[in-house]
Amino acid sequence: MLFNLSVFDSWTDEERVLYSAYKRARKDEASTLKELYDAKLRSYVGIRKIVKLVMFQKDGDIRLDKVICGFENEAVRLCDSFSKFEFDDKDQNKIPLVQEFIIMDCRSEILLNQIIDNGIEIGGVHYFVFSSSANQQKKQQVCLMQSDFFHKNQDKLMCGLSLDIINQYVDGSGNHGCNTGKYLAYTSLIFSKSVEPPAPINIDEVLVLPEFEMLVTEEVDYLDMDTQVITRRTMPVAVNHMDGAGMFLPGVLPCSAQIRGGFLKGCIFPFNFRKFIIKKQQEGKINDGMTVKDVWGNDVAIDYIRDNIKLVLNGSQLKMWKYYESWETYKAAFKRNQLSICINNTLHYPMTKNPVVGSAYQFYHTIPRENVTDEKIQRLCTRTIDIINDYKTNPNKVLEIMGINPEEEMELEPFYAAIRAYPDMIHDPYTKKRAKSKIDKIRRLAMGGKPFIEGFYNYICPDLYAACEHWFCGEENPTGLIPKNHVYNSFYNDREDSEVCCLRSPHLSDCEHGIRQLIKSEECKEWFHGMDTVISVHDLLLKTLQADVDGDETLITSDRAFLDLLDRNKLPLYYEMRKANPMKVTKDNIKKCLKCSFDNSQIGYISNALTKHLNGEDEPDLDFVRVLTAYNNFCIDNPKSQYMPVLNDRYQEMFEELKEEAPPYFFHYAKETKMKKCALYHEKSNVNRISKYIMVNTRDNKDNIWKPNAEDNVFNPQYFQIADYKIDRSAELYKELRSLLLQLKQINDKKFNDRLNSVYQNEIKKKVLGYQPYYYYCNCRILEIVVKNYKNVDRIGIRRKAAAYLLDMEYYQEENLNSNKAILWNCFGDILYDNLCNNLQMEKSGKRVGIKKLAYQSRCEKNRKIEEAVMQADKEADEKYRVAITEKEFEYICSLRCRKNCQRDRYLLFLLLVLYKRKLAYLASLKEQDSITQDNKKYFRLYRNIKFGRVTRATLDKWLGGVCIAKKGMLRFKEKGMIDIIECGTGGYDKIYPKFVNKIGTDDKVAFYVNNWAPMIDYYSYTKEAVIKRCEICNRPFVVIGNSKTCGDSCSRILKLRNKNGIAS
Known part of the structure; x- marks a missing residue:
C-alpha cells in the first residue's frame, strides 16, 4: 500500500473556510470569493504541511480512504518498509505500507507550484516532487519522494545520473538538458511493476545498438495537421522498425517479455542472432574483423557479439543513453548500484487450439x-x-x-x-x-x-532477421524474411488460414484494420520463436495500427465472418508528430510541463466523441474522424512532446457538439450507461444492429438452468467444513456473526459499492488489498467479531474459525439456503477449498464424510459430532524429506555471524544441516545397518551437475530464492573450519562433511519439522521471515517472491501467459 493524498490536504484552516464559502456562494459572489481564495493560497509562505491525522486515525490505524494498492517494483525494493516487512501467511491482509513515496492529486496549480518550489512536509517528513508518469499526468498526479530516502538512494534511483549531469548535456542544436516531459516519465520507470527473473541477465552480456529506421515508400492518406487537409499521395515514410524492441538468444528467457531496469524500457524477443552471424560469416557477408557501431558510435567487433552477447537492445530502449559517456559508463553505474534487468510482463499464449476472444x-x-x-x-x-x-x-x-x-x-x-x-x-x-x-x-x-x-492477443514483433541484416551486414534496406503486406505467426503454421487481420486498441479511425496475408515459410519457422506476430519492414502496418514494438499487443484474427466485413481499399493515415527540444530540467520547467499536460488531459472526451459520431444517424465525416484520431494521438503524446494542435473552427464546433450528445444505444450494455441517458436505437449504427441481433437471438430463460436429473448426486456442503471442528450455534459469536452477515448482505447495493470504490481509490476491474472494496470491508467486520471471541483452545486460527462459522450459517440456516454466498467465498474461499481437498481425500480412502442435518431440521442449536476421521488441513509431505530441527540447532544457525552482504549464509548453513540430517535418516531406514561405515555417517553428497544427482549447488541457490551464493558461501564455511569439501573424481559429486554439527550438542526439544523438498518453506513457516502460500495451480506450498502466485516455471507459465484469451474471462 501507499498513500494517495491531495494538494488540498495541505490547506490551512483559513484556506479551507474560504474554499467552502466560495463553493457555497451565490453566482454573483463566487468570482469575488474565488479571487480571495486564490490570493490567500498565493500568500502562503514556507513549506506546506500535511498532518499525520490526514493519513492515520487517532488510534494509529491507517485511513483506508487515503491508500491505494501498488505493485512490487525497482523503487519499492529499496524501501525498508518493504524489504524488512514480515509477511504473515496466516493473515493475507497484512501487507506493507510504503511511505517513501506518495501519489498526490494536483487539482490546484497554485498549491502544486508551491510544492514544486519548496517540497512538502507530510507527517513531519519532507517530500519533494520526484516524477510524474505519462499516465499520472493524464490524471493530474505527481509522485512525491522522501528527500532523505532520495539522497540515500539517488545513485540507484537515477542509475548514476544526476540533474547536473543531465543539464550539462548539449544536443546538436545547442539545447541543454532533457525534454522535461520525458524526464518526468523516464524517472517514473522505477515505479513500473517488475519482478527479477529467476536467472539474472548479466549486464556484461548486453549490447545497445543504434535504432533501425528505414524509409518505406507507400501510398497513404497524408494529413497536414496545420491545415487539417487530407490528401492521398505516394511518399516515403520513416519507420523506426525496432522502436522499443530488442532481442535475446533463445533460452535466456522462456518467452518474449517487457523489461524494466536502469532506464530500460521495451520488449525483447527471442532470436538467435549468434546463429545468424555464423551463417552470414559462412556466406561471406560478414568478413573477419568487421565491426558495428554501438549507440554511442563506438566500434564493437561482430566476433565479440557472436561469442559474448546474449541480449541486444537499441537506443530507443535505453531512454537516457545520451547522458552517459559510453556503454562502459552505464554498465559501471548499473553494477555499482546492483541493478537488475527485470520483467514487467510476458507473452500471452492462446489457451486452446481454436482460441476465441x-x-x-x-x-x-x-x-x-x-x-x-x-x-x-x-x-x-x-x-x-x-x-x-x-x-x-x-x-x-x-x-x-x-x-x-x-x-x-x-x-x-x-x-x-x-x-x-x-x-x-x-x-x-x-x-x-x-x-x-x-x-x-x-x-x-x-x-x-x-x-x-476467432483469434488471440500477442506482441507485435519486428522482423528481427531484417534488423540483423541491417546491423551486422550493413544493409541499408534489408530484405528480411517477411514480404510486404504479410505477417508471420507460428500459431497458423499447421492451419489452412491464409489471411488475418491485425487489430489494436485504441482503434479510432476507419484506417486501422491491418489486413495481411500469412507467410508460413520454413525460414520463418526456423528463425522466429514463440507466438508473436512478426511484421514486415516493407509496409506501414505500424502506422495502420498506430503501434510500436515496445510491448504493444495486437488481436490477430483469421475469422472469415469478420474479414468479410472489411473494406480492403483503405490506406494508412499518416501525419507527422512533433518532438520537444531538450531544455534544462528546472523547477520552472517542471511547472510549465505539468501545466501543459494537465490542461490537455481530454483523451476520454475525444474517443467518446468519435464513438458518438461513428454511430450517429448521419453518414460519418471520415475526414473529421481522421483529424480527431490524430488529435487524440497528439493528446496522448502531449506529456512528452509538450505540443498540442488546435482544431479548426468547423472541427472544434463538431467536437464540442459531440461532447454534449448522448452516447449511442449500445452503451447501455458496453458501459452500463442508464438507458434513459443513451441515444435511441436506430439501425444506421453497425454496433446497434449487432447488439440487437444478439439480444433477440439469445434466450433468457431466467433461473431455469441445468435442472438436475434423478441420477445426479446430491450436493453436500459438508465437504467444505473442517472435518473435526465443532460449531457452537448457541455461542455469542454465532449470534453476532449471523446478525452481521444479514447486515452486510443488505448494504451490498450499487450506492454502497460506489462509495467504497471512491473511498478505496478503486479503479475499474482492479482489486484493492486482495479483495474488491466491498469484500475487504466485509472481511474486516467479520474478523473483528471473531478476534473478540477467539480462544486459544480453538487452535484452528482466526480465519479458519470465521470460515467454519460462516459456512454453517450460509448452507445450514434456512434463511440463507438460496441467498448469495459471495461474502463467504470471496473472503474465505481459500479455506473452503483446502477443506474440500482434504475431505475428498478422505472420501477416496473410504472414510466418507457424513451429511450434516440442516439447522432448521435440528431440535437444538448444536451440531452432532461428525463421525468421520480427522484430516489435517495441510498435507503431510513425503516422509523421506521429514527431519526435525531442534531448538539448539536453530539457535546455533541464528547465532552465525555473517559479514556484510552475506546474510544468507545462515540460510545456507540451515540447508546443509537439513541435507545431512536427511542422509542420516536415510541410513537409519536401511535394514543392513552393519554395512554402513562410520565415514558414511559423517558426510552427505552434493552433486556438481544435475545429470549426476538431484541436489546440486544450483539446487541450494534455487531454494534460497534464485541467488548465486552456494558455491562462495560453502567456501567461506570451509575457510572457517565449519565444513570439509572432498571432491570425488568419479560419480560427479563432492562429499560435504558438516563439522559444525559437533559443536551443537544433543537436544530433544524440537523447534520445527522440515517436511518439504525445499527446506526453506518450513524454515520461513517457522520464522515468518517470508510468505509461504500454496500454488494456485498445483496447490504445493512455496516461498512467495514478490507477487508470485505459483511454485515454479511450469505453473507460472499457465498463470502468466494464459489469462488473456479466455472467452469468459
Whole structure:
C-alpha cells in the first residue's frame, strides 16, 4: 500500500473556510470569493504541511480512504518498509505500507507550484516532487519522494545520473538538458511493476545498438495537421522498425517479455542472432574483423557479439543513453548500484487450439455501413449466440463458463477450483446463480458490441532477421524474411488460414484494420520463436495500427465472418508528430510541463466523441474522424512532446457538439450507461444492429438452468467444513456473526459499492488489498467479531474459525439456503477449498464424510459430532524429506555471524544441516545397518551437475530464492573450519562433511519439522521471515517472491501467459 493524498490536504484552516464559502456562494459572489481564495493560497509562505491525522486515525490505524494498492517494483525494493516487512501467511491482509513515496492529486496549480518550489512536509517528513508518469499526468498526479530516502538512494534511483549531469548535456542544436516531459516519465520507470527473473541477465552480456529506421515508400492518406487537409499521395515514410524492441538468444528467457531496469524500457524477443552471424560469416557477408557501431558510435567487433552477447537492445530502449559517456559508463553505474534487468510482463499464449476472444465495438463502427449487411451480421454473431445459448442449457459447460479448461491447469479462484474438484457443486443454488451471472455478463458484453471472434492477443514483433541484416551486414534496406503486406505467426503454421487481420486498441479511425496475408515459410519457422506476430519492414502496418514494438499487443484474427466485413481499399493515415527540444530540467520547467499536460488531459472526451459520431444517424465525416484520431494521438503524446494542435473552427464546433450528445444505444450494455441517458436505437449504427441481433437471438430463460436429473448426486456442503471442528450455534459469536452477515448482505447495493470504490481509490476491474472494496470491508467486520471471541483452545486460527462459522450459517440456516454466498467465498474461499481437498481425500480412502442435518431440521442449536476421521488441513509431505530441527540447532544457525552482504549464509548453513540430517535418516531406514561405515555417517553428497544427482549447488541457490551464493558461501564455511569439501573424481559429486554439527550438542526439544523438498518453506513457516502460500495451480506450498502466485516455471507459465484469451474471462 501507499498513500494517495491531495494538494488540498495541505490547506490551512483559513484556506479551507474560504474554499467552502466560495463553493457555497451565490453566482454573483463566487468570482469575488474565488479571487480571495486564490490570493490567500498565493500568500502562503514556507513549506506546506500535511498532518499525520490526514493519513492515520487517532488510534494509529491507517485511513483506508487515503491508500491505494501498488505493485512490487525497482523503487519499492529499496524501501525498508518493504524489504524488512514480515509477511504473515496466516493473515493475507497484512501487507506493507510504503511511505517513501506518495501519489498526490494536483487539482490546484497554485498549491502544486508551491510544492514544486519548496517540497512538502507530510507527517513531519519532507517530500519533494520526484516524477510524474505519462499516465499520472493524464490524471493530474505527481509522485512525491522522501528527500532523505532520495539522497540515500539517488545513485540507484537515477542509475548514476544526476540533474547536473543531465543539464550539462548539449544536443546538436545547442539545447541543454532533457525534454522535461520525458524526464518526468523516464524517472517514473522505477515505479513500473517488475519482478527479477529467476536467472539474472548479466549486464556484461548486453549490447545497445543504434535504432533501425528505414524509409518505406507507400501510398497513404497524408494529413497536414496545420491545415487539417487530407490528401492521398505516394511518399516515403520513416519507420523506426525496432522502436522499443530488442532481442535475446533463445533460452535466456522462456518467452518474449517487457523489461524494466536502469532506464530500460521495451520488449525483447527471442532470436538467435549468434546463429545468424555464423551463417552470414559462412556466406561471406560478414568478413573477419568487421565491426558495428554501438549507440554511442563506438566500434564493437561482430566476433565479440557472436561469442559474448546474449541480449541486444537499441537506443530507443535505453531512454537516457545520451547522458552517459559510453556503454562502459552505464554498465559501471548499473553494477555499482546492483541493478537488475527485470520483467514487467510476458507473452500471452492462446489457451486452446481454436482460441476465441471477445472483440471490441470500435472494430465494427469504423467499417463502412454498406458492408455490414444483415446476412454478414448473422454470420458474425452465430458463434456468440450458440455459445450463450449452449451455456444456458448445458451443465457440462459450467467450467467453461467460469473460464476453466477442465483438461488444463490454470489460475483459479477458490470457488472455481472447488467446482473443478467437486462437480456436484453445479446443483448448488448459489453456483447456478454465479453461473447465470457469468452468462448474463457474457451476453451483456456481446450486446455491447463485443461478439466472440476467432483469434488471440500477442506482441507485435519486428522482423528481427531484417534488423540483423541491417546491423551486422550493413544493409541499408534489408530484405528480411517477411514480404510486404504479410505477417508471420507460428500459431497458423499447421492451419489452412491464409489471411488475418491485425487489430489494436485504441482503434479510432476507419484506417486501422491491418489486413495481411500469412507467410508460413520454413525460414520463418526456423528463425522466429514463440507466438508473436512478426511484421514486415516493407509496409506501414505500424502506422495502420498506430503501434510500436515496445510491448504493444495486437488481436490477430483469421475469422472469415469478420474479414468479410472489411473494406480492403483503405490506406494508412499518416501525419507527422512533433518532438520537444531538450531544455534544462528546472523547477520552472517542471511547472510549465505539468501545466501543459494537465490542461490537455481530454483523451476520454475525444474517443467518446468519435464513438458518438461513428454511430450517429448521419453518414460519418471520415475526414473529421481522421483529424480527431490524430488529435487524440497528439493528446496522448502531449506529456512528452509538450505540443498540442488546435482544431479548426468547423472541427472544434463538431467536437464540442459531440461532447454534449448522448452516447449511442449500445452503451447501455458496453458501459452500463442508464438507458434513459443513451441515444435511441436506430439501425444506421453497425454496433446497434449487432447488439440487437444478439439480444433477440439469445434466450433468457431466467433461473431455469441445468435442472438436475434423478441420477445426479446430491450436493453436500459438508465437504467444505473442517472435518473435526465443532460449531457452537448457541455461542455469542454465532449470534453476532449471523446478525452481521444479514447486515452486510443488505448494504451490498450499487450506492454502497460506489462509495467504497471512491473511498478505496478503486479503479475499474482492479482489486484493492486482495479483495474488491466491498469484500475487504466485509472481511474486516467479520474478523473483528471473531478476534473478540477467539480462544486459544480453538487452535484452528482466526480465519479458519470465521470460515467454519460462516459456512454453517450460509448452507445450514434456512434463511440463507438460496441467498448469495459471495461474502463467504470471496473472503474465505481459500479455506473452503483446502477443506474440500482434504475431505475428498478422505472420501477416496473410504472414510466418507457424513451429511450434516440442516439447522432448521435440528431440535437444538448444536451440531452432532461428525463421525468421520480427522484430516489435517495441510498435507503431510513425503516422509523421506521429514527431519526435525531442534531448538539448539536453530539457535546455533541464528547465532552465525555473517559479514556484510552475506546474510544468507545462515540460510545456507540451515540447508546443509537439513541435507545431512536427511542422509542420516536415510541410513537409519536401511535394514543392513552393519554395512554402513562410520565415514558414511559423517558426510552427505552434493552433486556438481544435475545429470549426476538431484541436489546440486544450483539446487541450494534455487531454494534460497534464485541467488548465486552456494558455491562462495560453502567456501567461506570451509575457510572457517565449519565444513570439509572432498571432491570425488568419479560419480560427479563432492562429499560435504558438516563439522559444525559437533559443536551443537544433543537436544530433544524440537523447534520445527522440515517436511518439504525445499527446506526453506518450513524454515520461513517457522520464522515468518517470508510468505509461504500454496500454488494456485498445483496447490504445493512455496516461498512467495514478490507477487508470485505459483511454485515454479511450469505453473507460472499457465498463470502468466494464459489469462488473456479466455472467452469468459
